[in-house]
Amino acid sequence: MAAGLYIHVPFCRSKCAYCSFYSLPEAEREIPRFLEALRREMAFHRRTFRSFDTVYFGGGTPSLLTPEQVGRTIEDVRHSFRIAPDAEITIEMNPADWTAADLRKLHEIGVNRLNIGVQSLDDGILAFLGRRHTAEQALRAVRDAEQVGFGNLGIDLMYGIPGQDPATWLETLAAAVALPVAHLSCYELTVEPDTTLGRRYAKKLPEPAGESRSADFFLATSRFLAEAGYLHYEVSNFARGTLHVSRHNSKYWRHVPYLGLGPSAHSFRETRRWWNVRSLTDYLAAVDSARPPVSAAETLSREQMALEARFLALRTARGLHMESYRRKYGTDLKGENGPLLRKLAEEGLVEMSRGFLRPTRAGLAVADRLALL
Missing domain, CATH: 3.20.20.70 (Aldolase class I)
Incomplete structure (x- = not known):
């Protein structure tokens, strides 16, 4: 993409x-x-x-x-x-x-x-x-x-x-x-x-x-x-x-790269995230001085990327593809969190379909909690 x-x-x-x-x-x-x-x-x-x-x-x-x-x-x-x-x-x-x-x-x-x-x-x-x-x-x-x-x-x-x-x-x-x-x-x-x-x-x-x-x-x-x-x-x-x-x-x-331009805009690529200065005055001064107007940056660890992938995917009806997640992050959620997933399914918050872990309508209402699997 x-x-x-x-x-x-x-x-x-x-x-x-x-x-x-x-x-x-x-x-x-x-x-x-x-x-x-x-x-x-x-x-x-x-x-x-x-x-x-x-x-x-x-x-x-x-x-x-x-x-x-x-x-x-x-x-x-x-x-x-x-x-x-x-x-x-x-x-x-x-x-x-x-x-x-x-x-x-x-x-x-x-x-x-x-x-x-x-x-x-x-x-x-x-x-x-x-x-x-x-x-x-x-x-x-x-x-x-x-x-x-x-x-x-x-x-x-x-x-x-x-x-x-x-x-x-x-x-x-x-x-x-x-x-x-x-x-x-x-x-x-x-x-x-x-x-x-x-x-x-x-x-x-x-x-x-x-x-x-x-x-x-x-x-x-x-x-x-x-x-x-x-x-x-x-x-x-x-x-x-x-x-x-x-x-x-x-x-x-879906953790796809994006570039943000302008004051306070955020950007993401691979494992790096950075964001611009918030003030228009500081933004203009940086660009006028031929400097990127970046305020700060961070490199996400593998664990942080994995948590974000879960958090973001479980906010969507598409959900999280379990095998792709396992290959990318080395974590078998179904194997390691099987009892919790079954409990969430019994409560009507998630469902498994064609290899995807998907939030139900009730699950979307509490999507932020689902990421803590």
């Missing part, structure tokens, strides 16, 4: 209440300088990464770039690396940003997968989350994207929000599957300490969903979307068939 390229665009118009990713509100004047630094950063990796079959623009808010800026960046990528003719090129979008005309330009320059950060179709919840778009803007963005030719269209939704119950969440899902979307990412609200919501919770404002309530949301989501024809292929991700599975994100779950 070819490597993937991730480009982190660290700009936002405003910071969402739950967001812990590195982003800079109200710093759009720095975009031209950032894009020039991005182009120069690519040169540092030409010998290590020669080709990609996925490109993913994430953030931050990549839709603060103009279509022309996106197009020039894609051309810069093509100049520095080989991009497969059938490459999946994804960009994330805030519904309040690009117009139908903008989306048409993006489609024409080669972006073939769009992921729209809808989060909710309830204006009250959107306000609570600090989103700057409305439900109507989200619906319009989806309609516009379909009309200009985006067949591979996904949206992000969020559940477990204070005041939200499973019934209203299922209403949101019903509205979502009625849209022309091929992919859904459904995330539970996670409250990080250094966010607006984290500071609210520290002051004893509304509590986030508890563990049993989280499981209720998760299982209700999985059942509903399965009945609607979506494949639950990873803990948080659902696709209308295998053609619409995220090829880029699948690389993360």
Whole structure:
């Protein structure tokens, strides 16, 4: 499997209440300088990464770039690396940003997968989350994207929000599957300490969903979307068939090499992982000084690689191929952990099928624990 390229665009118009990713509100004047630094950063990796079959623009808010800026960046990528003719090129979008005309330009320059950060179709919840778009803007963005030719269209939704119950969440899902979307990412609200919501919770404002309530949301989501024809292929991700599975994100779950460009972006190749400096100021200074903007790196041991392989594979419906795992890491899980595997199977959390150890729907709900086999 070819490597993937991730480009982190660290700009936002405003910071969402739950967001812990590195982003800079109200710093759009720095975009031209950032894009020039991005182009120069690519040169540092030409010998290590020669080709990609996925490109993913994430953030931050990549839709603060103009279509022309996106197009020039894609051309810069093509100049520095080989991009497969059938490459999946994804960009994330805030519904309040690009117009139908903008989306048409993006489609024409080669972006073939769009992921729209809808989060909710309830204006009250959107306000609570600090989103700057409305439900109507989200619906319009989806309609516009379909009309200009985006067949591979996904949206992000969020559940477990204070005041939200499973019934209203299922209403949101019903509205979502009625849209022309091929992919859904459904995330539970996670409250990080250094966010607006984290500071609210520290002051004893509304509590986030508890563990049993989280499981209720998760299982209700999985059942509903399965009945609607979506494949639950990873803990948080659902696709209308295998053609619409995220090829880029699948690389993360299968230990496939990927290169991350931009502030705070992570990269992985063979047993080495490294990550860029988090600050845009430090990133620009490093590139201006002809230095790779790397903050730190680590080389994973065989044991660490084996644990990660289990952890990542058991987050997916594909699961873990036992014989391939044994050959690569020298561990016979079935032989060494037979009693535990049988217990997990009896509890309905895993199953064996065609040589794969696979999590069931209930197992996906506790996927992180399964990796501790």
